[in-house]
Amino acid sequence: MAHNPRPALEHPQLGVVPVTAVMHALSDETRLAIVHTLLAEPTGRACGTFPVDVAPSTLSHHFKVLREAGLIHQEDRGTQRWTMLRAPELDARFPGLLAAVIAAPELSTDPS
Amino acid sequence: MAHNPRPALEHPQLGVVPVTAVMHALSDETRLAIVHTLLAEPTGRACGTFPVDVAPSTLSHHFKVLREAGLIHQEDRGTQRWTMLRAPELDARFPGLLAAVIAAPELSTDPS
């Protein structure tokens, strides 16, 4: 046998992703920051270049959660792994959800 | 001292509730079912009358999570506790979020 290539990444069809899984994926500060970054960069980004403050192994964990919740798409490009937001698909499956989450200010100065 | 009345329930101002807290509150099947039920019943409902399949003590826990995330309002009415969705406030703080979450079908038959 020749060398094993990198295992193919699994990306669930959004139709089979429960809403609760998406909500859970978006309930973590770090992952939310990743989604924010990706939304501002539609062409995608390499894993290691995200402005987050966790160890690489932890970051990898968060990418897995996001990927399995159907929020991001990842593919290998040489040594790096390219990450993109599945924005159009998400909006088809959960209309308005991503926009609403992204639009929310972290904390509102105006209490209501 | 006379008897203690029931302790006043705390309801955070939505301005100080982090988005992640709301997302977390909505990432549980049981809590999502509660929110669904409440949205269909704007006048509110007593705690024990929700069509969920958990023990009373567990249900109480979920109400606490929802309340502290600013999703519901509760007040005492005699022996029972009345629960209402803070829908207008939520929509002011996180426009479109509640609608998007509620609109999402549990599972889509059309994979996309």
Next chain:
DNA sequence: TCCTTCATTCGTAGAACATCGAAAGAGGTG
């Protein structure tokens, strides 16, 4: 081939979470 870079998996530790049953308290009714 050697070495560097990029990202993952593994093992582990600590915190948080969902769940239940038992006990307790407050309100209303007889």
Next chain:
DNA sequence: CACCTCTTTCGATGTTCTACGAATGAAGGA
């Protein structure tokens, strides 16, 4: 007052989550 109903709190349990460091594997350049 006694009793019943509604709901919560407490304590315990098992699971899940986030986090890290160390080790591993793949890709590409010197």
